[in-house]
Amino acid sequence: MSVSLDHARDLDRQDPLAGFKRRFALPEGVLYLDGNSLGAQPVAAREAVGETLDQWRDELIKGWNQGWFDAPERLGDRLAPVIGAADGEVVITDNITLNLFKLLGYITGRCGDGRRVVLSEGGNFPTDGYIAQGFCRVSGHAHRFLPEDGELAEHLEGVAVVVLSQVHYRTGRLRDMVATTRLVHAHGAEVIWDLAHSAGALPVDLNGSGVRYAVGCTYKYLNGGPGAPAFLYVRRDHQDGGWQPLSGWHGHAAPFAFEPDYAPAGDITRFRTGTHSALAYRALEASLAMWAEVDMQALRDKSLAMSELFRECLADLLDAHGIEDITPAPAARGSQVSLVDTESGYAIVQALIARGVIGDYREPGLMRFGFTPLYLSFEDVWQAARHFREVVESGAYREPRFQVRAAVT
Numbered sequence: 447m448s449v450s451l452d453h454a455r456d457l458d459r460q461d462p463l464a465g466f467k468r469r470f471a472l473p474e475g476v477l478y479l480d481g482n483s484l485g486a487q488p489v490a491a492r493e494a495v496g497e498t499l500d501q502w503r504d505e506l507i508k509g510w511n512q513g514w515f516d517a518p519e520r521l522g523d524r525l526a527p528v529i530g531a532a533d534g535e536v537v538i539t540d541n542i543t544l545n546l547f548k549l550l551g552y553i554t555g556r557c558g559d560g561r562r563v564v565l566s567e568g569g570n571f572p573t574d575g576y577i578a579q580g581f582c583r584v585s586g587h588a589h590r591f592l593p594e595d596g597e598l599a600e601h602l603e604g605v606a607v608v609v610l611s612q613v614h615y616r617t618g619r620l621r622d623m624v625a626t627t628r629l630v631h632a633h634g635a636e637v638i639w640d641l642a643h644s645a646g647a648l649p650v651d652l653n654g655s656g657v658r659y660a661v662g663c664t665y666k667y668l669n670g671g672p673g674a675p676a677f678l679y680v681r682r683d684h685q686d687g688g689w690q691p692l693s694g695w696h697g698h699a700a701p702f703a704f705e706p707d708y709a710p711a712g713d714i715t716r717f718r719t720g721t722h723s724a725l726a727y728r729a730l731e732a733s734l735a736m737w738a739e740v741d742m743q744a745l746r747d748k749s750l751a752m753s754e755l756f757r758e759c760l761a762d763l764l765d766a767h768g769i770e771d772i773t774p775a776p777a778a779r780g781s782q783v784s785l786v787d788t789e790s791g792y793a794i795v796q797a798l799i800a801r802g803v804i805g806d807y808r809e810p811g812l813m814r815f816g817f818t819p820l821y822l823s824f825e826d827v828w829q830a831a832r833h834f835r836e837v838v839e840s841g842a843y844r845e846p847r848f849q850v851r852a853a854v855t
């Protein structure tokens with residue numbers, strides 16, 4: 447390879463984030479490049495969840511008054527600095543899908559009747575469009591897609607709200623959050639930012655970017671665990687008045703007054719719905735404690751250095767085998783490398799997984815490799831590239847067992 451293993455090891459010696467790796471429980475012999483789909487397990491998560499199991503056993507229902515009930519707001523405040531938000535602006539609850547529905551209802555309830563369109567980003571992660579379509583069926587709004595290569599400014603006529611991903615889940619393209627937010631607001635519309643592939647992947651500055659609404663998940667780069675609850679952000683000055691449409695009892699101004707009529711809580715709590723999993727919050731809490739120590743600029747620098755190292759190691763091979771590298775330029779990139787081979791992409795990813803190199807595959811033809819600076823070393827990246835090279839050069843991916851499709855890819 448054009449880059450030596452010694453060089454990768456040199457980079458590891460200079461890495462200010464190197465100490466985080468041992469705080470993750472990674473299986474032996476696995477090179478995990480899929481933290482963009484499900485983050486690895488923080489060592490502290492096992493003990494935290496174990497303590498909560500004990501608490502359930504010993505304290506029974508009293509546990510709700512011992513940190514379970516207010517976990518959505520408490521953990522929201524913990525996450526806030528990681529995404530450039532302030533205390534009281536973030537609540538951890540439900541999943542992205544439900545949080546989008548709630549925000550669509552809340553925002554359209556606040557804006558004038560002249561705006562009847564909900565705009566989704568064509569080519570975005572499907573649930574973002576699906577839920578907007580479902581919302582429009584009950585609200586009577588019209589739903590439209592922004593064409594994948596469309597100019598946003600030309601599609602904002604009559605739009606109440608547009609949903610955009612800061613980092614695109616397929617290509618890894620990073621949108622200019624400041625300029626885009628300004629553009630949407632200048633057209634009198636609102637934007638909900640989806641941070642699924644940016645929170646924990648790079649520095650995000652919601653307050654500094656003029657953002658009013660955002661959602662994101664905690665089970666990808668934030669390592670909250672499988673099915674960990676998502677987050678929802680509303681800027682402080684947009685939390686006044688209004689309902690969100692999933693008006694459940696935990697979002698009520700007085701949930702234990704058991705009043706017949708709904709009255710929304712006056713703050714971010716209104717975006718809660720009903721009873722949540724105390725166990726899931728504890729696993730996430732263990733991870734968020736670690737995020738409080740992370741220098742986000744160092745994270746960004748390492749992320750880009752790793753994705754560049756991977757690309758550099760493979761450049762000649764990709765050329766020779768007609769595999770297309772659609773990864774955007776560093777400044778316009780999230781934390782992933784995206785390679786396209788419509789014929790063999792799926793099989794190559796399966797052959798890599800069989801060797802313990804875990805990336806993932808998205809139709810059509812896309813191989814995704816996520817780079818998580820807290821638990822990957824430069825040597826890991828180098829070794830993953832070596833495996834990729836061997837799989838492609840040897841033709842090992844052509845084996846029939848690598849062509850079989852599983853339910854989750």
Ligand SMILES: *Cc1c(COP(=O)(O)O)cnc(C)c1O
Pocket residue numbers: 541542543544570571573574611615640642643663676
């Ligand atoms: C992963 C992801 C989701 C997941 O939504 P859930 O409701 O949490 O399952 C949504 N949007 C984007 C852009 C994603 O990448």
